[in-house]
Amino acid sequence: MSTVLEERPAAADAIQKFTATLMIRRFDPDVDTEPRWQEFSVEMLPTDRVLDALHQIKWEQDGSLTFRRSCAHGVCGSDAMRINGRNRLACKTLMKDLDIEKPVYVEAIKGLPLEKDLVVNMEPFFASFREVQPFLQASSKPDKERLQSVEQRARFDDTTKCILCAACTSSCPVFWTDGQYFGPAAIVNAHRFIFDSRDEASEVRLDILNDKEGVWRCRTTFNCTEACPRGIQVTQAIAEVKAAVLRGRP
Amino acid sequence: MTTETVEAPRSARVSRRSTNWEKWAWLYMRGSGVLLIVLIFGHLFTNLIADEGGVKAVDFAFVAGKWASPFWQIWDTLMLWLALIHGSNGMRTIVNDYVSNSTLRRIMLVALLASSIVLIVLGTLVIYTFDPCPSGALQSQLPSFCPAQ
Known part of the structure; x- marks a missing residue:
């Protein structure tokens, strides 16, 4: 029993947390005339997705960040966004799979009218x-x-x-x-x-x-x-x- | 709810147009592309490889010799028409894709059409009216292979 307890902290250490920088293209139609990039820093687990990073920002740093998500598991198709210049679902993209040495750029999908932050008129x-x-x-x-x-x-x-x-x-x-x-x-x-x-x-x-x-x-x-x-x-x-x-x- | 209770959600669609040029333009690009591969490489082969002198042998006399034959006249006419229409249709596509201002787009499309027509007409005219030794010209201005008049 004691050996198990001793091993626990070691197992926790094995889960490497990392800090990632996100550059999010913000746009508030009430204030901004043009979209602007804003930098956020988030602490991530290897299992965290871009959607988790966005949640962390919205829940803990800036509640005004606006984006769509519904099922959060790649089925509803609500959270398509442009991540590092490529269209992906935020709920299916792991942060660790992106180049986290550099900031991760997140913006709304292109070609549709931008409404607010990452939300477009569909x-x-x-x-x-x-x-x-x-x-x-x-x-x-x-x-x-x-x-x-x-x-x-x-x-x-x-x-x-x-x-x-x-x-x-x-x-x-x-x-x-x-x-x-x-x-x-x-x-x-x-x-x-x-x-x-x-x-x-x-x-x-x-x-x-x-x-x-x-x-x-x-x-x-x-x-x-x-x-x-x-x-x-x-x-x-x-x-x-x-x-x-x-x-x-x- | 069974299928019996559900009416067809929409009335039948009425077709708007009789001819769709985009479809024919798309087909033309594929057809002319395949033909042009044969025509252009055949052209390059006869001009540069089959002929002993290579590129240095291509001169006024060489062209005059080629156009003396109806085979090469037709070959070059096909190449001219297919390539110019293929190229200008490609340019039209690019203009349609990238020029969002409708006035500017119209100007560019009309310019494209006009220049293609001028080039096709002039080119065809040259192929069929080409005469290396026109009668009535000064002997000093004619190429050396022309018979003395």
Whole structure:
């Protein structure tokens, strides 16, 4: 028993706490005309994520820091932000995986109207999502479920993973300069229904995306694929939609 | 709630346009790109490698000799048209992507269109009206290979 007690402090020492510096791009529309960078210092555990750092700042240092988060476990898609120049989910990025020798830069995702600190107006993003009719459209009315083979389900499995965090769309350089572009997320969600064997409105969605601001604006820069926290092959999905538009069917 | 009680959430979508030029522009870029690889490397090969003298042998007489053949006339016309349209369409894409001021964008697109048309017309004119030994010209100004008039 005594040996266990003696060993405990040693085990606690093994957990290395470290101090990290965060540079957060602040913006208060009531006070600021332009966003400004503010420096914070936080004490982190190796298991702490960027979200934990933001919590520590908000709860212990500056309660006015504003950001979105809901589930905090990479499912709800609320806390997409630009961390060290790359779009990621704050709740899925460990501080120790970043270069903590230098300050960690955290700012709001780009291309959407900045509201406060790390919060942007997501409405333009959701507007183009709604535009592609992201819901099942089927004329048959079966008593039970609509049947689908494993292969048919696998065809669009990748694009069902989308959590609408906007990390892809707000990393797209075409979207930055042209907010009218549907953006990768809307195309991914169209892909999810276009290639669904149970859905009957593929042609309508292909027609919607065969637009001046549709799939043809994609420049295959792969920013979206790199940004996706769910690992969706976004650029590939867009390419498959392009090919489907050319064929005129999924 | 069963499916019977849920009405279709939206009325059918009405298609807005008949032709979508973006789709054809996208296809053109791929098609012309593949053709241009063949045309340009064929052009470089015949001019620089197949010919003994290499780049030093490319002179007025060499061009005159090539354009005497309809094969090279068509080859060069294809290369001219495909490359100029490919290039200016690429420039159009860049302008659309990066120029956010609509007046400036319009000016740049019109300038791009005008310059491409001028270059294509002039280039085509040169290929088909090229005559190394025009009649009525002074013998002293003609290249040496022209027959005496």
